[in-house]
Amino acid sequence: MDEYDYCLIKPHPHIADMHIFDRWKSDRFVIIDSLILSEFLIKQLTDAHNMVDIYHCSSSSVLYIGVHPNIGAVINLTEGSTEFDAIFAGVRAECLV
Numbered sequence: 749m750d751e752y753d754y755c756l757i758k759p760h761p762h763i764a765d766m767h768i769f770d771r772w773k774s775d776r777f778v779i780i781d782s783l784i785l786s787e788f789l790i791k792q793l794t795d796a797h798n799m800v801d802i803y804h805c806s807s808s809s810v811l812y813i814g815v816h817p818n819i820g821a822v823i824n825l826t827e828g829s830t831e832f833d834a835i836f837a838g839v840r841a842e843c844l845v
Contacts, residue, residue: 754776755776755778757777757779758782758786758789786807790819794818798818800819802823804822804825805824805826806826811836
């Protein structure tokens with residue numbers, strides 16, 4: 749994580765116990781406790797000229813993210829997610845047309 753200025757953690761809205769993320773809170777790790785959609789958060793960050801890498805666990809939110817010069821890597825952390833990754837690659841390819 750040393751390569752990043754900040755790490756924003758946006759848990760799924762259905763996670764009720766937000767205290768499980770307390771150990772991560774620091775000056776560089778920010779927990780977003782909000783029902784705001786990840787897509788909107790990513791758009792706000794990239795429109796403000798922030799470089800964004802996205803690490804997710806088979807999140808459908810990344811399916812709606814178009815190609816943007818300020819989005820670097822989109823990395824799925826879920827092991828064995830080849831089906832999701834194939835869908836993501838297909839949607840991304842259609843967005844480039």
